[in-house]
Amino acid sequence: MSSIQRFFVGVLAIVILLVAVLVTRTLGFTSKQIEVSEAEIAAIDTEAVAERLARGIRHRTISHSLEGPVEAEAFEALHAQLVRDFPRVHDALERETVAEWSLLYTWRGRRPDEPAVLLLAHQDVVPVDPNSIDAWTHPPFEGVVADGFVWGRGAIDDKGSMFAILEAVEALVSLGFEPERTLLLAFGHDEEIGGDQGATSIANLLKQRGEKVDFVLDEGGAVTLDTISIVQDPVAVVGVAEKGMASIALTVRSAGGHSSMPPPQSAVGIMAAAIAALEANPMPGRIDGTVDVMLDHLGPELDFPLKLVMANRWLFGPLLSAAFAAEPTLDAMQRTTTAATVFNGGVKPNVLPSRVDAVVNFRVLPGDSVEDVRQHVLRTIDDERIEVRVMDANREPSAIAPIDSPAFEAIRATISSHFPSAIVTPYLVVGGTDSRYFGGLTDNIYRFMPFEFTARDRERMHGTDERIAIHTLTRAIAFYRALIERTAGAAFQSD
Ligand SMILES: [Zn+2]
Structure with a gap:
């Protein structure tokens, strides 16, 4: 062989080797999704569920700014509504008011020494731009139920979550479920302006009490339908860190x-x-x-x-x-x-x-x-x-939560059984949530709301025509119910 021939043979060998490496690695790149059977969604009174959330939207629990006044009357009216609408929750769980308008519910488990399950949501909402009022199909604080949706500010972010959690617990109490480990529900009142009062005070209170927490689930990710363009299937993104x-x-x-x-x-x-x-x-x-x-x-x-x-x-x-x-x-x-x-x-x-x-x-x-x-x-x-x-308003990025914890496995399995076509993946939340204040209580902090979203729905959240489909809401209730049964019930072993 001439030296030129030897050169080309050498190049060819390298190309073949490279292709072999690429293909071998691709073949070994196997799915991380788990097989679970689809959950049966229990029948619920969807009309009543929609109406309760609609009533919640009518309280103008707006967070204006750090300097601005707190909408005290609206928060108090919302608190009174919760007592009326969720009588079993208020029977079985202890409710405390923290930092004046935030709420902490405790459902003490039969094994109180086991670390607790902590579900977060927030009561406050962002203001509505006065120039956009006319563009709303239904006025933002009227709480209208129409065309299969509950309309209004907070329908998704985050009264939708808060009501879905309360509906789930109300149903569990009425079914006679008794938690093995303690279930905590924390609903802050100032998330939209940083959570400096509500979530901070609740986290400090839990630390003072020496409450052990297995995991936290807050808003953040969701089941996105069209956001990730390279994937056809829905993608359930679970936040494991925030910036x-x-x-x-x-x-x-x-x-x-x-x-x-x-x-x-x-x-x-x-x-x-x-x-x-x-x-x-x-x-x-x-x-x-x-x-x-x-x-x-x-x-x-x-x-x-x-x-x-x-x-x-x-x-x-x-x-x-x-x-x-x-x-x-x-x-x-x-x-x-x-x-x-x-x-x-x-x-x-x-x-x-x-x-x-x-x-x-x-x-x-x-x-x-x-x-x-x-x-x-x-x-x-x-x-x-x-x-x-x-400037003062700065914060370090959160730690990255583990994805090999029993809590993450439970969340992932509950997502897969309630959204069977969705690919589940951890991801980074680029905004901020109340969950960051709970870092001292557990490493297992996850950010996911069990709602299906299009990119347009995401725009509605702090924009115009915020709404949630009633079937989305009922599936979220089923999700929270299953997650609570799975993690606060007898079978769950934390790490
Ligand atoms: Zn929110």
Whole structure:
């Protein structure tokens, strides 16, 4: 053989070897879904269930802002409604009011030393933009039941969950179910403005009491019908972590003066350059941690070419990262994101501003820290004329909950039996939930609401025409009932 022939034989051998490795890894990339039989959904009075949630929506339990007043009367009216509508819950469970308007229910188990099951939801809702009122099919706080839906602010987020949990417990009490381990229900009143009062106080109270908690289930993930475009089936995403947040305040001060003899850069120009630099240089993306775990669960369910890519992330990782970067919802899962949100400066067309302020909001990926963000900002701006300050409202990313815990197995099995066509996968919640305050009580913190959603439904949540289908609500009730039976019943062994 000539040396050229030897070269081509060598290249061919490498190509064959590479293909063999790729295909072998793809064949070994097997499904992580579990086989369970489909749950039978017990018959319930759907009309009554819908009406109770509709009544709950009529209480305007709006969280306005940290500085704003609390809608005390609305919360008190909601609390009174719960007593009337869920008499068995209030008979069998102890109810405490915490931080004035948050609620903690305790259903003490027969084995009180076993760690408890803790289900979270929140009573408060976001305000309705006054300019959008006319666009609502039914007024947002009228609690209308029509066309198979319960309409109004909070129908999904998060009164839908709270009522589904209470309906489930009400049914269990009436059936004579008695929990083996303690069941705790915690419904905060200020989740939409950070949970600094409600969830924080409940978590502290449980810690003070030495209450042991096996796992927490809060809002966060859901069964998404059309959000993940590469998968045909519904995907049940269960949050195993949530991002942190760092708002960085930037300030430029200058001498000011008349605009007729300006320096080359005014305070506005200096700040604009800084913001442009931060947007052009985001923190690096990486396919690891929660994204890795998610692709391990989704990948085996994909068609061959995509499955091959997912199975060989050692080779295609950079390509995948670039593909994620092109799609904001995916990009948010692989990096600490940068969003310039506030820019103030200047008062008159002919006056150089003496001060310009901006705020850039970063959502911090697990693995990065608030301090990493501060360092990144200083490095990227690299301009001593700009003061950089981390604002108070910051938080580190959560820990990543285990997916080999009995609690996760129970949640996963309950999802599969109630949503048989759904692929179940762990994922990263890019927003914030009340659950982060419970980190000191257990590692097993999961974020999932048992509702089916389209992308449009997700927009409704803090937008216009929030609503929940009655059949979605009844399935959620069945889910919570089954989960409570499974985890607070006799069969469950925690780790
Ligand atoms: Zn919520």
